Amino acid sequence: MQSRVSSIGSALAGQETAAQASPFLGSDRSALLVTALFILSLLSISKFNLPGVIAFGAFPLFLMSVAKGPAGMVTKRLLQISPFVLVMASGNLLLDRSPVMQISGVTLSGGMISGAVIVAKSIISLAGLLSVTLCIPFYRICRALEAFHVPEVLVTQLMLLYRYSSVLQEEALSMQKARDLRSFGRRGREFSNTASLVGSLLLRTVNRAERLYRAMAARGFHGQMSTRHGEKISPGDWKTIALWSLLFLALRLIF
Amino acid sequence: MHMADALLSPVTGGAFWIASGALIGYSAKKITEEHDVMKTPLMGVLGAFVFAAQMINFSIPGTGSSGHLGGGLLLTVLLGPYRAFITLASVLIIQCLFFADGGLLALGCNIFNLAFFPAFIAYPFIYRIIAGNAPTPGKLAAGSMMAATAGLLMGAFFVVFETLVSGITELPFSTFVLFMLPVHLAIGIIEGLVTWGVLAFVARTDPALLVPAKSSVRPRFTFALFAVLALLVGSVVSWFASSQPDGLEWSIKKVTGSAEFSPAGNPVHEALAAFQQKMAFLPDYGFKSAPESLANPESPVNAGTSLSGIVGTLSVLAVAGTAGLLLGRKRNEPKHL
Amino acid sequence: MIAIEGLSFSYPDGTKAIDQMSLAIAEGSSVGIVGANGAGKSTLVNHLNGFFLPMEGSVSIGGIRVNKKNLDQIHKMVGLLFQNPDDQLFMARLYDDVAFGPENLGMKAADIATLVENVLRELNLWELRDKPPAHLSQGQKRFASFATVLVMNPEVIVMDEPTADLDPKNRRKLINLINGLGITKVTVSHDLDFVWDTCQRVCIMNKGRIVEEGPARDILSNRELLEANSLELPLRLQ
Amino acid sequence: MIAIEGLSFSYPDGTKAIDQMSLAIAEGSSVGIVGANGAGKSTLVNHLNGFFLPMEGSVSIGGIRVNKKNLDQIHKMVGLLFQNPDDQLFMARLYDDVAFGPENLGMKAADIATLVENVLRELNLWELRDKPPAHLSQGQKRFASFATVLVMNPEVIVMDEPTADLDPKNRRKLINLINGLGITKVTVSHDLDFVWDTCQRVCIMNKGRIVEEGPARDILSNRELLEANSLELPLRLQ
């Protein structure tokens, strides 16, 4: 649980150092769209085509070696593969035992390959996503979202959520620390005490929202956080997107 | 439980993106119409609160393990369905973008599974009916437990559905359901207990917070219709897609009109093949290493292509990595001057 | 500039936090409001920017009555500095936070840019403009929230415990900053030395009423008066 | 009582908050730790009760090494007063909050009742025992969190900014309370006059190191030393 806080902290830290995801992805808008295309192309690979999936690892590998920034963070995050994915992959391993190929005496079953494909897809798609998002400062992601016509309500919500998650996480950690200091083993950590701890945190949060509203109202807030209208998707963006689509298509066709 | 990219086909994922996107658009419209600007910061910090509350863990009686709050039902009780839906969606988006919980394609599914059910089904049709406006402690307990559990079970059922429809797992439906539902029943009961505990705490210390805002208490009939429509889009399109697990191949087939896409008549492929002939490590792409006899004729896996594929793959990775390093260094140089 | 007449306020649970209070604050003056914990100071501050509307009696600022209709005008005139800067810095980066107010006022983009730059430079925050507020130090956060208020060019600035959590050097910097502002200032603080350094006049609150008002140095050196109101002499006089 | 040797600590983002620090605190003494915003004081406090475990170097308290195995013992010995009392009060009633620790220690119900009542009466909180902590005034919250610590009868008490938000009278009461406690005390504060009144020894922290240590009155009257570390003379000496 402490890793969560530190990962928010380090996600933010990465954001300050890297100004741009990668010069090869163009603007923030095209970077996000190219990432989406990448993930779509990757996930459309058939369930037995392991080389095809691994070839797509080229994209995150390229981005991380260009930017050098988030590689450590991305790797750290990737090591915690969702247990759900692992269960499903091992399900395939157990259920599909038909032998499909033999490499220097080792027989591979269909399940081994499709299971490996699930794990590889999971790692590569997440690496692709993180190596882009961890490099773009959050306010710029929000502006890109505006360009995609995401409703204003949601963009505002995202900005506030992002701003206050570290503040409230610190408060939550402190409260949990206060509880643990007086708990001695497990006795104080039962659910009833936790409910009142979470309840207290909730009341603090609501009070904070009230002060926040006052601060916003004092500065002319009328319901919109972003008054500046984000730039549109430009012809340059489309060019970048088209170029990368071609690359992804080529990868799909070759493997 | 978060749905994951790797278990989804593009069509299924896309269908749920559309369904969740429509729900977000509709909720945003409803919220904008309310003109209650005071709730904007409240939604923001409550979203952060869900994140923070998830870090507080507690021991689950009799198991020795620990759990934490999900928050879907709790937020809906405090904010009403539309605002809670947007808030929960924002939590899931941040989790997706910065922690890669689930993944980008799975985001639509996750919003649907984890935000739609508590906000638009469990709250109005279970919690509100049991607990009413001024709940007694007993009703509060029953309402939170039932609604939280039901919401989670519905979400879990949809995880099963989305996965099977994508055709990537080999698990049969019954096994999968038997695996998912008990796990989520347990998670749901814990979620219900904590939600109840927190609501009871708030009822004792600041009861005014639990009085629902009149206008957003309950989605109206048009909304119910809309929700059913979203469900239909999500499930029907995915179901339809289930016969075509491989989305791109499927669409290419539609375009080219042939099941196998034959190299002949496809200029792009021909050109690429020729290019590859010249450049690739293994000129003979169909290099055969495994005995023919072993290869299952039914199997979609071609041993030869796979092996040469692996070598080719490794070279692609090497090229990409080296190019990145070179380009990265070149780009950094001017800065050092 | 600020005129409070017969103001009373009770919280929903019945606590009478302000009780028949009257007070006048002249334009351009700097007034400190001091008193025991629970005396009603923060409740009063909430009336000055229209967050609470008078239940009984009236508050007017620059001749404008604080009521629902005039809220926008009141907000434009009164800048409020919170005790916790995290309650006030809500955008994803410092620059956007400072630009937020002027943008909502509908100023031209070019004017906003120069205005924001001037304020940030004046407070030595220009280098930090791209930082998320969460990454600023405590002192930097305090000055950043000051910037968000100053950029609105308020006629009155109201501060609730501005020195909490500041180290002595940052506290001194804040004193200099406040003394350099020519507008009407209202400061609520338990730090009587800070009040001594920044205020011309002082009001003592007790149980929701103003029990004494006068020149800062007179009031803050009157030991009996202070002790009768749960206060003490400023430390420099002890 | 407290022995810190070669302690270093970095946050995950690389900030080196404590840097090769060593310090010994004698049993029964009262030590103040002062320094600029961001000097690493709160990080140090988090090592004294085992919330952070030493990354490099060691911390031991009463002869017991702070490590994962000994955490329960450390928690029983060290009482911590948080910078923000809201972090420390989380039950629905003040009484339950104070009784929380003793109950988890497995004391008898009757003993708990007398113990809690004594502490609450001593801090003038007995009348407020049924209130939710959220409805207390800031000063009352501070005393309430003090009660939750005192009731555990700790051998060491560590306080982070104990005087913030207190009115001068309550601050004086806190000084008297602390001076009346015969246990080992560690106080982190920007309120140098408070440190002057409650501590025998003072350490100045700067960039994660102890740069000076000595008798409180010597250090706090050394203007050059203080100013070199973003501090100032206590106000009473100005």
Ligand SMILES: Nc1ncnc2c1ncn2[C@@H]1O[C@H](COP(=O)(O)OP(=O)(O)OP(=O)(O)O)[C@@H](O)[C@H]1O
């Ligand atoms: N939300 C609330 N509900 C009920 N009573 C409240 C509320 N907020 C404050 N009070 C009570 O109103 C009175 C005045 O509170 P206020 O916060 O104005 O005091 P203050 O002078 O700012 O005190 P402090 O110096 O501790 O900040 C106190 O008795 C307090 O307990």
Ligand SMILES: Nc1ncnc2c1ncn2[C@@H]1O[C@H](COP(=O)(O)OP(=O)(O)OP(=O)(O)O)[C@@H](O)[C@H]1O
């Ligand atoms: N969670 C964190 N992640 C990264 N850096 C941190 C974190 N918490 C503190 N720091 C940094 O560590 C350093 C020491 O912080 P610390 O909170 O110990 O300072 P402090 O002396 O208590 O300051 P203050 O007087 O403002 O309370 C600071 O530079 C701070 O920015």
Ligand SMILES: [Mg+2]
């Ligand atoms: Mg106050």
Ligand SMILES: [Mg+2]
């Ligand atoms: Mg600190």
